[in-house]
Amino acid sequence: MASQLPAEFNVDVDHEKCRKCKRCVMNCSFSAIEFKDKVIPNNRLCVACHRCATFCPENAITIRENPLDYKDGYNWSPEIRKNILKQAESGGIILIGMGNPKPYPIYWDHMLIDACQVTNPSIDPLREPMELRTYLGAKPESLWFDGENGNISLRTELAPQVKLDIPIVFAAMSYGAISLNAHKALAMAARRMGTLMNTGEGGLHEDLAGYTDRIIVQVASGRFGVTSKYLNNSALVEIKIGQGAKPGIGGHLPGEKVGEDISKTRMIPVGTDALSPAPHHDIYSIEDLSQLIYAIKETTDYKKPVSVKIAAVHNVAAIASGIVRAGADIVMIDGFRGGTGAAPMIIRDHVGIPIELALAAVDDRLRQEGIRNRASILVGGSIRQSADVVKAIALGADACVIGTASLIAMGCRVCQKCYTGNCAWGIATQKPELVRRLNPEIGADRLCNLLSAWGHEIQEVLGSLGINAIESLRGSRERLRGVGLNQETLDILGIKHAGIGQ
Amino acid sequence: MKCDGIPSGCAISGMMSENGRRIDGTEIIRSIACMHDRSNGLGGGFAAYGIYPKRKDMYAFHMMFDNAGAKEATEEFFKDYFNVDKDEVIPTQKGYGISNPPILWRYFLEVPENKLEFLSERDYVTKTVMKINSEIEGSFVASSGKNMGAFKGVGYPEDIGRFYKLEEYSAYIWTAHGRFPTNTPGWWGGAHPFTLLDWSVVHNGEISSYGINKRYLEMFGYKLELRTDTEVIAYLFDLLVRRHKLPVDKAILALASPFWKDIDRMEPEQQKIATAIRQVYGSSLLNGPFSVIIGHSRGMIGLNDRIKLRPMTAARKDDMLYMASEESAIREIAQDLDSVWSPRAGTAVIGMVRAEVE
Numbered sequence: 001m002a003s004q005l006p007a008e009f010n011v012d013v014d015h016e017k018c019r020k021c022k023r024c025v026m027n028c029s030f031s032a033i034e035f036k037d038k039v040i041p042n043n044r045l046c047v048a049c050h051r052c053a054t055f056c057p058e059n060a061i062t063i064r065e066n067p068l069d070y071k072d073g074y075n076w077s078p079e080i081r082k083n084i085l086k087q088a089e090s091g092g093i094i095l096i097g098m099g100n101p102k103p104y105p106i107y108w109d110h111m112l113i114d115a116c117q118v119t120n121p122s123i124d125p126l127r128e129p130m131e132l133r134t135y136l137g138a139k140p141e142s143l144w145f146d147g148e149n150g151n152i153s154l155r156t157e158l159a160p161q162v163k164l165d166i167p168i169v170f171a172a173m174s175y176g177a178i179s180l181n182a183h184k185a186l187a188m189a190a191r192r193m194g195t196l197m198n199t200g201e202g203g204l205h206e207d208l209a210g211y212t213d214r215i216i217v218q219v220a221s222g223r224f225g226v227t228s229k230y231l232n233n234s235a236l237v238e239i240k241i242g243q244g245a246k247p248g249i250g251g252h253l254p255g256e257k258v259g260e261d262i263s264k265t266r267m268i269p270v271g272t273d274a275l276s277p278a279p280h281h282d283i284y285s286i287e288d289l290s291q292l293i294y295a296i297k298e299t300t301d302y303k304k305p306v307s308v309k310i311a312a313v314h315n316v317a318a319i320a321s322g323i324v325r326a327g328a329d330i331v332m333i334d335g336f337r338g339g340t341g342a343a344p345m346i347i348r349d350h351v352g353i354p355i356e357l358a359l360a361a362v363d364d365r366l367r368q369e370g371i372r373n374r375a376s377i378l379v380g381g382s383i384r385q386s387a388d389v390v391k392a393i394a395l396g397a398d399a400c401v402i403g404t405a406s407l408i409a410m411g412c413r414v415c416q417k418c419y420t421g422n423c424a425w426g427i428a429t430q431k432p433e434l435v436r437r438l439n440p441e442i443g444a445d446r447l448c449n450l451l452s453a454w455g456h457e458i459q460e461v462l463g464s465l466g467i468n469a470i471e472s473l474r475g476s477r478e479r480l481r482g483v484g485l486n487q488e489t490l491d492i493l494g495i496k497h498a499g500i501g502q
Numbered sequence: 503m504k505c506d507g508i509p510s511g512c513a514i515s516g517m518m519s520e521n522g523r524r525i526d527g528t529e530i531i532r533s534i535a536c537m538h539d540r541s542n543g544l545g546g547g548f549a550a551y552g553i554y555p556k557r558k559d560m561y562a563f564h565m566m567f568d569n570a571g572a573k574e575a576t577e578e579f580f581k582d583y584f585n586v587d588k589d590e591v592i593p594t595q596k597g598y599g600i601s602n603p604p605i606l607w608r609y610f611l612e613v614p615e616n617k618l619e620f621l622s623e624r625d626y627v628t629k630t631v632m633k634i635n636s637e638i639e640g641s642f643v644a645s646s647g648k649n650m651g652a653f654k655g656v657g658y659p660e661d662i663g664r665f666y667k668l669e670e671y672s673a674y675i676w677t678a679h680g681r682f683p684t685n686t687p688g689w690w691g692g693a694h695p696f697t698l699l700d701w702s703v704v705h706n707g708e709i710s711s712y713g714i715n716k717r718y719l720e721m722f723g724y725k726l727e728l729r730t731d732t733e734v735i736a737y738l739f740d741l742l743v744r745r746h747k748l749p750v751d752k753a754i755l756a757l758a759s760p761f762w763k764d765i766d767r768m769e770p771e772q773q774k775i776a777t778a779i780r781q782v783y784g785s786s787l788l789n790g791p792f793s794v795i796i797g798h799s800r801g802m803i804g805l806n807d808r809i810k811l812r813p814m815t816a817a818r819k820d821d822m823l824y825m826a827s828e829e830s831a832i833r834e835i836a837q838d839l840d841s842v843w844s845p846r847a848g849t850a851v852i853g854m855v856r857a858e859v860e
Binding site for chain 2: 116119120121123128129131133135137139140142143144145148152153154156158161367370372373465466467468469471472473474475476477478479
């Protein structure tokens with residue numbers, strides 16, 4: 001039976017302008033454009049990835065949301081009706097890609113940053129040093145020195161530290177979820193910008209062997225590609241407990257994506273589904289996590305910081321505290337807006353809490369317990385712009401991770417169809433003819449441009465705040481003010497309302 | 503009695519005899535008076551070291567009380583927490599445009615031994631200072647060190663100095679402050695120097711990193727009640743030097759760290775130390791414009807921010823070390839200087855009294 005679902009988009013081709021070069025036909029990876037004497041779109045298949053429109057030399061293609069109106073109804077929104085239709089036809093869970101798009105409050109947009117006037121001078125970042133360097137890793141509470149008078153040496157030995165030239169790290173996205181070319185672009189950009197990329201849970205492809213000092217290797221519940229060599233060939237190791245887009249559930253890379261290369265990298269047979277269980281089956285409690293942390297530290301001879309990544313959930317502060325006490329050097333918190341290659345829509349859109357509140361709660365809790373120094377805090381999900389980075393650091397983060405933003409820089413149009421494997425931009429796909437569309441060199445250039453731009457913007461803000469080192473912003477909530485937030489939210493964020501002075 | 507934070511302009515001056523010679527307060531008053539225009543009459547103060555030789559082993563608490571009730575409550579508190587050896591009014595004289603002073607009283611205190619089972623004497627005194635300032639309404643500890651005291655109030659610094667009759671005190675270190683707050687609660691406790699134990703701080707500038715410095719100190723139990731940025735400097739010195747036992751020059755590396763570009767060019771051992779300090783003590787970095795003089799019983803430290811956004815000149819003559827916002831303030835009291843220099847940004851001038859000085 002034909003689907004009752006209406007098309008989401010209308011593709012309008014201006015046949016006056018079209019000179020029938022068929023470039024759109026070749027570029028559409030969703031088979032939404034055919035050629036029968038002229039270009040004929042199949043609206044039902046269009047996902048608004050903009051590939052055809054971008055590559056049309058005549059600007060003859062326009063994509064619009066299908067204007068088909070539904071009978072007005074605030075409660076039964078068109079989206080809800082369409083989802084019911086889908087499930088009535090399929091009987092399945094609705095699968096979706098990318099982060100939560102629902103109109104929940106975005107707290108970043110309710111915080112404003114301070115600036116200097118008269119009594120303290122602002123600093124010009126074009127003329128004065130403006131330092132963004134950040135070190136990830138556990139810090140001791142204090143330092144001890146030996147010797148005296150001019151001949152003093154450091155007695156304290158620090159836990160391993162990883163240097164970031166800019167406090168922005170590329171988020172975990174596995175080879176499998178995204179293409180090898182995307183991984184290469186991320187690794188090259190991380191090297192050039194002095195930051196890190198994250199393998200995600202899919203293992204490390206041998207082509208990235210030259211970048212290992214810039215790579216976070218992940219150990220997730222599927223343990224794909226995890227060997228002692230994998231753990232040691234890294235800047236740091238991350239245990240993935242949860243993901244902001246799908247807290248509490250596992251992952252599933254369908255067998256058709258597991259080709260020769262992915263099979264080798266993940267160490268599973270070609271064509272088998274790669275299943276990540278919801279929990280780690282050797283971690284059923286915090287003491288089990290501690291064992292895994294120390295197993296990894298033993299394997300890496302205590303030379304790599306170990307990070308634990310969790311989704312932001314209601315009790316995140318207590319959980320983070322437990323993780324720090326279990327021996328983690330870094331806690332990575334992923335907010336409920338974090339991206340994903342594939343997640344059940346019900347989980348993505350309804351589970352977890354905003355990263356702004358989770359971050360504030362965790363930083364507060366670790367300070368109250370006097371253990372904030374024992375772990376760095378990384379946050380993501382979702383960091384959309386440099387202003388979000390500044391606000392996150394002021395709330396207490398050491399650095400931010402960006403996933404979706406880095407994909408957009410490489411060409412992603414956030415069409416949310418990552419799980420189909422048909423990504424027209426060569427990012428979330430394993431089809432060789434599509435992967436080829438993403439040139440790793442160009443992708444890396446674009447990523448570097450994005451980070452450089454954000455770095456300059458962060459420096460501008462630091463200068464206007466009258467400070468010249470990122471550590472003077474970190475946790476300095478005094479430099480933030482809330483607008484349009486109620487008292488309870490302000491208390492959780494630990495900031496004052498705009499209009500209140502010092 | 504609490505007030506809002508006060509960004510300030512200000513003048514500072516300090517003088518010290520390395521040989522421990524006691525000098526009366528007339529010179530430091532002349533020096534700070536020379537920079538009259540840097541203040542606006544809303545705050546002035548002095549710290550003096552070596553002024554109570556007869557009771558040099560006792561904690562000298564200089565107190566400010568809003569009213570007799572606050573004094574009574576504090577005295578009850580002292581009875582519970584200390585042995586009070588002596589208490590007396592802090593002598594003052596009328597005139598000089600000083601109005602509405604609080605009740606100014608000083609107490610010489612010893613810590614009963616039975617109180618020190620679980621913490622050091624100095625931690626104990628620190629706690630009591632925090633307790634009085636935060637819990638006893640209308641009562642404020644102006645200073646709490648041994649053989650030293652802070653004399654401060656609302657007025658021009660030279661008038662405050664004469665009001666307190668500083669010519670009658672002899673000290674081997676004097677520091678002074680004249681204040682130019684841009685908004686003005688006339689609050690005596692808010693004048694500089696800020697003190698804790700024998701640390702005193704006079705400060706010209708504004709700490710733009712106050713927010714994180716405060717949260718960092720709170721992690722170690724400090725209560726920042728005054729809501730003014732200068733307070734964090736005194737507490738950071740207390741934390742780093744007294745509690746964490748960092749050598750003074752290493753504490754300086756934490757508070758006014760070298761830039762990474764310079765650290766990257768250091769010799770390996772120096773580089774290792776500077777890097778570790780920035781990694782571990784990043785939250786104690788003082789950022790924003792400042793010049794400060796920190797006094798303590800063994801010396802005086804002058805420090806500028808990392809890009810020298812506030813003035814500071816230093817000079818030597820014989821056994822004397824001078825520091826001031828302006829060179830004129832030094833030349834006003836010492837001619838024929840042996841050397842005069844402007845300390846580089848982020849580079850401390852560390853003066854120490856000789857080891858044999860008591």
